[in-house]
Amino acid sequence: MTCKYSILLLVGYLIYVQGDAFFTRQINNVHQPILGLRSSFDQPAPASPASVSAGRQNRRPQQQPVAPVARQDLVPRAAAAAPSVPAAAAKGANDLQRPIGGWDQQWNNNNVQTNQQYGPTANDSPRVQGVDESGSGSGLSQPPVSTSPTRPPAQKNYMEQFSSKLFQQIATRAQQKNIVYSPAMVHSQLAMLYIVSHGQTFEELQQAGIFSVDTTKVSQDFLSLLSLQQLQNAEIIVASKVLYNPALGQPNERFPKYALTYFNTEIETFNPQDPRNTANAINGWVRDRTKNTIKQLITQSEIDDQTQAILLNAIYFKARWANEFSTRDTMPAKFRMGNGAAINVAMMYNDDVFDYAELPDLHATALEMPYAGTQISMLIILPNQVNGLTQLERQLARPEYDLNAIAARLRRETVTVRIPRFRIEFEQDMTEPLQRLGVKEMFTSRSQVDAMLDKPAMVSKIQQKAFIDVNEAGSEASASSYAKFVPLSLPVKSHEFTADHPFIFAIRSPNAVLFIGHVVQPTQVA
Numbered sequence: 331m332t333c334k335y336s337i338l339l340l341v342g343y344l345i346y347v348q349g350d351a352f353f354t355r356q357i358n359n360v361h362q363p364i365l366g367l368r369s370s371f372d373q374p375a376p377a378s379p380a381s382v383s384a385g386r387q388n389r390r391p392q393q394q395p396v397a398p399v400a401r402q403d404l405v406p407r408a409a410a411a412a413p414s415v416p417a418a419a420a421k422g423a424n425d426l427q428r429p430i431g432g433w434d435q436q437w438n439n440n441n442v443q444t445n446q447q448y449g450p451t452a453n454d455s456p457r458v459q460g461v462d463e464s465g466s467g468s469g470l471s472q473p474p475v476s477t478s479p480t481r482p483p484a485q486k487n488y489m490e491q492f493s494s495k496l497f498q499q500i501a502t503r504a505q506q507k508n509i510v511y512s513p514a515m516v517h518s519q520l521a522m523l524y525i526v527s528h529g530q531t532f533e534e535l536q537q538a539g540i541f542s543v544d545t546t547k548v549s550q551d552f553l554s555l556l557s558l559q560q561l562q563n564a565e566i567i568v569a570s571k572v573l574y575n576p577a578l579g580q581p582n583e584r585f586p587k588y589a590l591t592y593f594n595t596e597i598e599t600f601n602p603q604d605p606r607n608t609a610n611a612i613n614g615w616v617r618d619r620t621k622n623t624i625k626q627l628i629t630q631s632e633i634d635d636q637t638q639a640i641l642l643n644a645i646y647f648k649a650r651w652a653n654e655f656s657t658r659d660t661m662p663a664k665f666r667m668g669n670g671a672a673i674n675v676a677m678m679y680n681d682d683v684f685d686y687a688e689l690p691d692l693h694a695t696a697l698e699m700p701y702a703g704t705q706i707s708m709l710i711i712l713p714n715q716v717n718g719l720t721q722l723e724r725q726l727a728r729p730e731y732d733l734n735a736i737a738a739r740l741r742r743e744t745v746t747v748r749i750p751r752f753r754i755e756f757e758q759d760m761t762e763p764l765q766r767l768g769v770k771e772m773f774t775s776r777s778q779v780d781a782m783l784d785k786p787a788m789v790s791k792i793q794q795k796a797f798i799d800v801n802e803a804g805s806e807a808s809a810s811s812y813a814k815f816v817p818l819s820l821p822v823k824s825h826e827f828t829a830d831h832p833f834i835f836a837i838r839s840p841n842a843v844l845f846i847g848h849v850v851q852p853t854q855v856a
Contacts, residue, residue, distance in 0.1 A: 488540035489551070490732040492517050493836075493843040495538075498727035499763035501848055505668070505720055508754040510798045510847030514555060515643045516760055517842075518570075521552050522593055522641075523772065523789070526585065526781035531771045538767040549592040554841055556594050563703030564649035569619045570595035571642040572782075573612070575602050578638040579783035600640065605633035612642060619644035623797050638787050647837065647844060649701040653682045665750055665852055666716050666831045675750040675852045677830070684747065685740035686825055692731065694722055697747065697827045698740055706844070709733060709836045710749065716831040719848060723834065733836055733843060748828040750852035753799045760792040798845065 493513035501509060517539060524535040525545045535541065541548050558566045572589065574581060576599050589595035600608045609630040616627045624644075633640075655678050663677035685698040685707075693714045700707040713722045725731055761773060772779055772789045780786040829849075837845040 487732060487734045487841070488542075489514070489517060489842045490734050490838075491729055492538075492540050493846060494726050494728075494732050495767060496760075496763055497846050498723055499766050500758060501723045502720065506850065508752070508756065508847065508849055508851060509758070510754045510756050510796045510845055511758055511794050512645055512796060512845050514842045514844050515645055516764075516792075516794065518552050518555060518593065519641055519643055519792075520764075520769070521548050522589065522595070523779055523782075525549065525588075526582070527772065527777075527779045528781075529778040530776070531778040534769050534771055538764065538769045549588075551841075553592045558706075558839065558844075561704050561706075564647065564701060564706065566648075567619055567621075567644070567646040568594065569644050571615065572597045572639060573600040573608075573642070574598075574639040574783060575600065575635070575637055577602070577635070579785040579787070581783055582781050585782055600633075602633060602635040602637055605630035608633050612640070615642065616644055620646050620797075624795055627793070627795055638785075639783065645844065647706075649704060649706065652700045652702040653680060653684065655680050660751075662855060663748070663750070663830060667851055668717050668719060668832050670716075673851065673854050674856070676855050677748050677750050680747045681824065682745065682747070683742055684745045684827075685737070686743040686745050686827065687736075687740045689736070689739070692722060692725055693718060695827060696736055696740060697745065698737060699747075704839075706837065706839050709737060709838060710827075710829060710833055711736065711835075712827065712829050712833045713831075719832040719834070719850070723848070726834070733838055734840070737838075744824045746824050746826050748830070749800075750829060750849070751800060752849050752852040754847060754849070755795075755797050756847070757793070757795045760794055764792065796845070798847070 496513055496516060500511065520535055520539045521541065524532065524539060524541055525548060527535060536543065556568060558568065570589075570593055572581075572595055574597065581597050586597040589597060600611075602608070609628050609632075612628050613626050616624050623646075627642075628640075659679035660676050661679065662674055664672045665675040665677075666672050685700075687696050689696055689711075692711075694711050695714065696709065696711050698707050698709045711722065711726075713719055765773065771777055775788060777786060777788040779789065832848060832850040834848045835846070836843050
């Protein structure tokens with residue numbers, strides 16, 4: 331029985347914003363945002379003629395197979411519909427519509443549509459009005475001109491550099507347990523806070539998030555995350571919401587339109603006098619956006635009359651492998667943990683063509699496995715030594731080793747792949763890792779997050795909860811298949827990639843790291 335390898339990832343993300351008696355300043359001169367940018371849409375990858383799998387039957391391990399996991403419905407071929415934008419908010423976005431620098435956008439009730447006019451025009455200006463280039467922060471501004479309609483090539487990417495820095499802060503303090511979280515969601519919420527802050531808070535967020543001083547460019551970059559929901563061969567839901575306490579502030583006049591347009595974020599009130607129903611409503615929203623996998627993100631004890639606002643974020647992802655795995659090839663195997671102990675795991679097997687590279691400077695090997703019909707893939711980095719995970723994670727925090735740079739070194743090779751099934755549930759308070767990266771003032775009464783509400787806001791806590799399940803779950807039949815071929819230039823020799831000790835994984839597109847984590851103890855089998 332041959333099944334598509336499926337993956338389910340999701341995350342709930344939460345920021346508490348507390349009211350403070352010291353906050354008395356009012357907000358003035360917030361620049362009005364307007365449309366006029368084009369998000370980068372992922373295009374389905376073309377299918378190729380088949381030729382690789384010949385001889386595979388003769389190379390399978392001759393052992394008793396592990397029982398397959400319970401069947402689950404595979405993700406439908408059509409993408410899930412993007413969340414509907416409320417009519418009033420959509421009308422507000424229409425009020426902002428205006429062509430800029432060759433891009434002409436049309437807003438409707440579902441998403442942002444673009445026309446086919448690519449590149450700059452004669453009317454383009456080298457400098458977009460409304461952008462404060464002083465680095466002091468200007469709140470909500472006009473988006474810059476995009477000069478390319480295509481995805482950027484592999485290069486140094488500030489989103490990936492931030493992901494690596496934050497991962498090192500979290501991973502080095504969780505060496506003995508499996509972890510997974512979404513750096514893209516953390517970065518997205520920091521970007522929103524960055525845009526509505528100024529002064530020292532603005533500068534700290536800029537340095538930690540590696541953001542441009544051009545806040546509208548930041549808006550444009552994160553708008554591209556929403557385009558992932560348009561993929562036809564994967565199911566992706568990205569959703570955000572800001573809940574505010576009306577007794578402690580009202581939304582800035584332009585913030586709701588800006589948040590909806592660039593971050594797909596809805597703005598609503600909550601009742602701090604009814605924490606039970608407020609918590610139930612929040613958890614219901616999270617369950618709905620994560621397909622009922624994350625059932626609780628907040629408790630009623632965490633809500634009181636000093637809670638000024640709550641920022642929620644959720645992402646759900648499910649897709650098929652482009653290269654097929656078979657449950658018949660999954661065998662029991664030993665997995666050696668960093669402490670020297672060994673456990674029995676279900677080791678999946680595939681002999682196919684993958685992007686692969688040996689990384690002698692990192693004392694590691696990398697393998698990238700694509701998802702069918704998308705530009706999203708799983709990158710696995712395996713240290714050469716059983717106890718080499720900690721050193722590898724330290725090195726990956728350096729700018730020259732962001733994941734785009736590593737992916738650029740990969741080449742198409744014939745590879746015999748063995749990776750274990752794994753399932754991870756992980757909850758992380760992001761406050762301390764962000765403080766270690768230099769984000770400090772927004773967690774104090776000196777916070778200058780002051781263009782979101784009509785009163786400055788102090789962030790008291792940032793919390794994320796995530797889940798990942800990697801296995802061969804799914805049905806035997808599939809409407810889409812992946813045919814593969816071996817270029818003539820490939821060597822006859824097959825490389826070996828056996829993840830039988832702790833490793834790093836990342837689910838990524840060329841523009842962002844959706845999920846990252848490490849596996850130190852996969853799911854055990856008898």
